[in-house]
Amino acid sequence: MSNRKSIIAANWKMNITPSEAESYLSSFLQTFSEPTAVDIVLGASFVTLAKASKHITPNAAVDLAAQNMHPEANGAFTGETNAAMLKEVNCDYVILGHSERRSLFGETDDFINQKVHAVLNAGMKPILCIGESLDEREGGQLESVLSGQLKGSLANVTADQMADIVIAYEPVWAIGTGVTATPEQAQDTQAYVRSVLAEIFGDEVAGATRIQYGGSVKPGNAADLISREDIDGFLVGGAALDPDSFAQIVQAGIDDAA
Numbered sequence: 001m002s003n004r005k006s007i008i009a010a011n012w013k014m015n016i017t018p019s020e021a022e023s024y025l026s027s028f029l030q031t032f033s034e035p036t037a038v039d040i041v042l043g044a045s046f047v048t049l050a051k052a053s054k055h056i057t058p059n060a061a062v063d064l065a066a067q068n069m070h071p072e073a074n075g076a077f078t079g080e081t082n083a084a085m086l087k088e089v090n091c092d093y094v095i096l097g098h099s100e101r102r103s104l105f106g107e108t109d110d111f112i113n114q115k116v117h118a119v120l121n122a123g124m125k126p127i128l129c130i131g132e133s134l135d136e137r138e139g140g141q142l143e144s145v146l147s148g149q150l151k152g153s154l155a156n157v158t159a160d161q162m163a164d165i166v167i168a169y170e171p172v173w174a175i176g177t178g179v180t181a182t183p184e185q186a187q188d189t190q191a192y193v194r195s196v197l198a199e200i201f202g203d204e205v206a207g208a209t210r211i212q213y214g215g216s217v218k219p220g221n222a223a224d225l226i227s228r229e230d231i232d233g234f235l236v237g238g239a240a241l242d243p244d245s246f247a248q249i250v251q252a253g254i255d256d257a258a
């Protein structure tokens with residue numbers, strides 16, 4: 001346990017329609033009717049965000065995240081969504097650089113870096129995802145891949161701005177596979193991620209930055225993972241599609257903070 005406040009986020013990906021979000025929220029907000037010892041975030045599709053925002057009061061236990069954002073303020077970018085649109089639906093966080101965006105939609109560290117700056121400039125908080133493939137890990141490239149992603153995606157970010165950035169370490173081989181990194185693997189890797197942040201921004205900033213783990217997090221493995229020193233929360237896919245299952249993962253974070 002550290003003095004960093006854990007942040008536990010659902011990444012619903014391309015799931016949960018606006019009406020499904022309403023029933024999810026009515027159940028979830030009954031369980032967590034006021035702010036808790038951890039920050040709770042729900043990452044919804046753009047149309048679902050618009051609906052969900054109507055059900056979240058200013059002092060609710062949860063904040064909303066978008067799963068992507070275009071870096072330009074507006075213009076001819078068919079199919080894209082800008083910062084002003086997200087702010088209007090009470091979005092506090094934006095998930096950026098998810099491995100699915102990197103691999104399926106060709107996003108580069110440079111493009112993700114532009115988005116990081118746009119999200120910060122708009123007064124929202126990036127959840128910046130990084131992670132290696134199995135080939136990269138087994139080929140001895142774990143550290144170079146993660147450090148390259150961090151340095152590229154965080155280029156020209158200031159130490160002060162780091163207070164608003166959350167890093168999500170998600171090994172690609174653990175996403176949606178049911179194969180979770182062991183708590184030791186996740187801890188070791190996240191300690192390395194923190195050491196890269198210290199190299200870029202100094203020890204104080206690195207020590208204050210929240211680093212989530214993502215990849216097959218479930219109610220059964222959450223408590224062990226979050227007990228580790230450098231694991232400051234989760235980014236949860238499949239197990240967050242059900243409000244009861246996600247609530248159990250959040251509860252593991254609350255118990256850890258107690």
Ligand code: 13P
Binds near residue numbers: 214217
């Ligand atoms: P799973 O929890 O389904 O493995 O997904 C993790 C993830 O990609 C969250 O962003």
